Each structure stands twice: as structure tokens, then as C-alpha cells.
Amino acid sequence: MAKQxxxxxxxxxxxxxxxxxxxxxxxxxxxxxxxxxxxxxxxDLVAVYSTAKYRMMGxxxxxxxxxxxxxxxxxxxxxxxxxxxxxxxxCIAGLGAHNPAVNLDKIIDEMxxxxxSGITNEPFAGLYGETFAKQLEDAGIGFSREVELIKAxxxxxxxxxxxxxNETEARIMAEAGAxxxxxxxxxxxxxxxxxxxxxxxxxxxxxxxxxxxxxxxVNPEVFILTHGGPFANAxxxxxxxxxxxxxxxxxxxxxERMPTESAIIAITKEYKAIKV
Numbered sequence: 001m002a003k004q005x006x007x008x009x010x011x012x013x014x015x016x017x018x019x020x021x022x023x024x025x026x027x028x029x030x031x032x033x034x035x036x037x038x039x040x041x042x043x044d045l046v047a048v049y050s051t052a053k054y055r056m057m058g059x060x061x062x063x064x065x066x067x068x069x070x071x072x073x074x075x076x077x078x079x080x081x082x083x084x085x086x087x088x089x090x091c092i093a094g095l096g097a098h099n100p101a102v103n104l105d106k107i108i109d110e111m112x113x114x115x116x117s118g119i120t121n122e123p124f125a126g127l128y129g130e131t132f133a134k135q136l137e138d139a140g141i142g143f144s145r146e147v148e149l150i151k152a153x154x155x156x157x158x159x160x161x162x163x164x165x166n167e168t169e170a171r172i173m174a175e176a177g178a179x180x181x182x183x184x185x186x187x188x189x190x191x192x193x194x195x196x197x198x199x200x201x202x203x204x205x206x207x208x209x210x211x212x213x214x215x216x217x218v219n220p221e222v223f224i225l226t227h228g229g230p231f232a233n234a235x236x237x238x239x240x241x242x243x244x245x246x247x248x249x250x251x252x253x254x255x256e257r258m259p260t261e262s263a264i265i266a267i268t269k270e271y272k273a274i275k276v
Contacts, residue, residue: 023238023247035091044089071094146163163227164184216245
């Protein structure tokens with residue numbers, strides 16, 4: 001069963017890694033097996049969110065942003081599979097905050113009762129694009145609800161990872177008390193269901209740096225993780241960290257879906273090459 005950590009314990013663990021010169025890694029897990037393996041591999045955080053479920057079903061992660069399933073019920077179901085097999089890494093629950101009928105304090109407490117050590121805002125409105133995201137915000141069910149989620153968790157002294165798509169969101173999330181800012185550059189490219197068009201590596205890293213500067217202008221101690229877009233493997237993740245002030249990387253498809261795709265295709269071909 002996953003160990004449950006207090007906020008100061010998680011922050012201390014991350015500081016130790018950074019002080020030792022090791023990049024932080026948050027691994028987004030959609031199955032118990034991938035979560036277990038990430039934990040054994042030394043992931044600093046294991047994030048559990050509905051997006052990961054879809055990618056490990058062989059479906060586009062964008063389905064998590066369509067109105068087909070309750071994302072929070074999905075995470076609760078995933079927790080029953082993932083939390084029992086993670087032994088060391090703090091598990092972080094991805095919560096959809098936008099439904100006005102959801103009591104944020106209550107859903108946070110429910111997730112912590114299940115054994116999670118932190119909260120993050122996923123799904124996030126920013127992926128809908130500027131026009132629709134603004135309409136959501138005007139209706140009171142957009143980014144500001146995600147901010148309220150992070151604020152509510154912070155007030156309970158719970159560790160938080162806040163996703164941000166630009167420097168304004170990064171600053172606002174830092175003001176809300178986020179311990180980690182996930183500097184996201186859209187859907188990850190590559191593999192069978194990844195994004196087909198993304199920023200260049202240089203452009204994406206420049207955007208990450210803007211978010212680093214904005215967040216640290218509020219809180220110099222906040223951690224920054226890069227994610228998405230062209231950051232699709234260890235080499236591109238390293239570039240994003242080496243050429244910005246980021247502390248580490250948040251893997252999703254790049255740590256789970258794409259390695260699974262390539263490994264299973266390769267081993268299947270090996271078995272099929274056996275001669276009778």
C-alpha cells in the first residue's frame with residue numbers, strides 16, 4: 001500500500017533530489033502495473049488522473065476532456081488499482097474541479113482518505129483553447145475553479161501540483177500556494193495517438209522559461225516540471241530542463257503509453273519471427 005505523506009514530507013523529498021543534482025520526475029500512471037514499475041524505477045511522484053486511463057485503453061487522451069465520464073469517479077476507481085501496488089512514491093490525485101455541484105473540500109478529503117498524498121488539477125480548462133476556455137471561465141466553470149481547488153488543498157496543508165499553460169496561469173497558481181507548477185505545452189507528440197503538430201523544442205522550452213520566471217517571482221521555492229508538446233522522451237525532457245530553470249519533468253504518454261506501444265510491438269514481432 002502506498003505510504004501517505006504530509007505536505008512538508010513530500011516537499012522535503014523533492015528538495016533532497018534537487019540538492020543532489022537529480023531531476024525530479026512525476027510519472028502519470030493509468031494502470032497498476034505502470035505505477036508499480038515507475039515506483040520501482042524511482043519516480044518522485046506518481047500522478048493518477050483520468051487522462052492516463054484513456055491512453056492505456058489505446059484511445060486518445062483528449063477523451064478525458066469530453067463529457068463521457070465523471071473524471072473524479074474514474075480516479076477513485078483507478079486509485080483502488082494503483083495505490084495498493086505503490087510502495088514508496090507519494091501518489092497525487094488528479095481532480096476535475098469545474099463541476100459547480102462538486103464540493104471541493106469534500107472531494108479533496110475523500111481522495112486523501114483513499115491514501116493519496118497530494119492533489120492536482122486535471123483535467124484542465126487550458127487544453128480547450130483560448131476561446132472556449134474563456135467561455136468556460138465566463139460561466140464560472142473554468143480555470144478559476146482549478147485555482148480554487150489548489151487553494152483549498154493548500155489551506156488544508158496538502159501537497160499540490162498545479163498545471164499551467166502560460167506565464168499568467170503559472171503566476172496565479174503560485175499565488176494560490178502550489179508546491180509544484182507543471183509547465184504544460186499541450187498534448188505530448190509521438191506514438192499511435194499523440195499530437196501531430198507541436199511547437200519546436202526551442203519554442204516550447206522558451207515558453208517553459210517564461211512560466212518559471214512568472215511563478216518564481218511569486219514564490220522562489222516553487223518547483224517547476226516540464227511536460228507535453230515536443231517533450232516526448234528523455235532527451236527532449238533533458239533539453240527542456242537544461243535550457244530553462246525547471247527542476248524536472250512530468251511524464252505521461254512519454255513514460256507510459258509510448259514505451260508500452262514500442263515494447264509490445266517489438267516483442268510481438270520477435271515471437272512471430274520464430275520458425276516452426
